[in-house]
Amino acid sequence: xxxxxxxxxxxxxxxxxxxxxxxxxxxxxxxxxxxxxxxxxxxxxxxxxxxxxxxxxxxxxxxxxxxxxxxxxxxxxxxxxxxxxxxxxxxxxxxxxxxxxxxxxxxxxxxxxxxxxxxxxxxxxxxxxxxxxxxxxxxxxxxxxxxxxxxxxxxxxxxxxxxxxxxxxxxxxxxxxxxxxxxxxxxxxxxxxxxxxxxxxxxxxxxxxxxxxxxxxxxxxxxxxxxxxxxxxxxxxxxxxxxxxxxxxxxxxxxxxxxxxxxxxxxxxxxxxxxxxxxxxxxxxxxxxxxxxxxxxx
Numbered sequence: 001x002x003x004x005x006x007x008x009x010x011x012x013x014x015x016x017x018x019x020x021x022x023x024x025x026x027x028x029x030x031x032x033x034x035x036x037x038x039x040x041x042x043x044x045x046x047x048x049x050x051x052x053x054x055x056x057x058x059x060x061x062x063x064x065x066x067x068x069x070x071x072x073x074x075x076x077x078x079x080x081x082x083x084x085x086x087x088x089x090x091x092x093x094x095x096x097x098x099x100x101x102x103x104x105x106x107x108x109x110x111x112x113x114x115x116x117x118x119x120x121x122x123x124x125x126x127x128x129x130x131x132x133x134x135x136x137x138x139x140x141x142x143x144x145x146x147x148x149x150x151x152x153x154x155x156x157x158x159x160x161x162x163x164x165x166x167x168x169x170x171x172x173x174x175x176x177x178x179x180x181x182x183x184x185x186x187x188x189x190x191x192x193x194x195x196x197x198x199x200x201x202x203x204x205x206x207x208x209x210x211x212x213x214x215x216x217x218x219x220x221x222x223x224x225x226x227x228x229x230x231x232x233x234x235x236x237x238x239x240x241x242x243x244x245x246x247x248x249x250x251x252x253x254x255x256x257x258x259x260x261x262x263x264x265x266x267x268x269x270x271x272x273x274x275x276x277x278x279x280x281x282x283x284x285x286x287x288x289x290x291x292x293x294x295x296x297x298x
Contacts, residue, residue, distance in 0.1 A: 015045070027071070091295060096188050098258045099261070102262070106167055118172045136195055139193060139195055140197075140210070166268065179205050197209065203237065206260075233249065266285065
């Protein structure tokens with residue numbers, strides 16, 4: 001029975017072929033005591049049981065496939081990868097839903113409710129500190145105080161390519177991330193406060209923009225919420241040998257935010273030697289691109 005470490009460093013049990021065959025031999029046993037024991041065993045295995053049952057349910061052995069499907073239904077196991085693909089194909093792109101579905105493809109057992117509760121708590125603390133009437137810029141200063149000083153969110157400079165930096169649930173737990181994931185947290189808190197902020201995907205960086213104020217202003221969550229104006233952003237781009245374009249400052253569609261998140265994970269899983277997960281997220285990128293191209297046709 002081999003052991004391996006998941007992407008979050010937790011030691012788990014991997015089902016070898018002999019153990020999988022032993023479970024297949026029991027799947028069609030209709031004895032109530034055997035079924036009860038298998039249900040408890042699968043529940044304890046968690047993701048490993050999910051993968052085993054899904055593979056069996058899709059297999060060519062019809063009897064075993066039917067029984068595997070029964071266990072999946074009883075255990076309320078879902079297929080996070082299929083759910084995220086369905087989300088991509090739906091064209092109904094909502095940032096919080098998409099970010100959590102994306103995270104579930106790596107962390108199937110993540111507690112969605114806990115993620116939402118954390119975001120609600122951050123927003124509630126911001127409301128306590130906001131004195132009306134307050135401008136959008138003033139409210140962003142409060143978000144900065146709560147997120148980066150009280151809660152301690154920060155950019156993960158030391159381990160930038162750690163894939164966990166791009167998974168929303170892990171960013172909320174560890175309170176560290178990369179520019180895109182910290183921008184997502186910032187946007188989700190702002191949305192709870194009724195602020196109309198937008199994601200802005202710069203070349204090589206990611207920030208948050210407010211286009212309702214004149215002139216517009218920008219926030220860099222990776223730099224503890226520092227405020228930037230367009231000229232300062234252009235200077236930053238030039239300093240990185242990038243020729244600025246006016247379109248660089250335009251809001252980024254949610255579709256592209258999530259697709260870029262997947263691209264980051266392709267790069268980061270490749271850097272960590274996890275070729276299987278790199279291929280999975282590359283397939284999501286392809287799914288986003290082909291879905292967009294298909295529906296963008298006149």
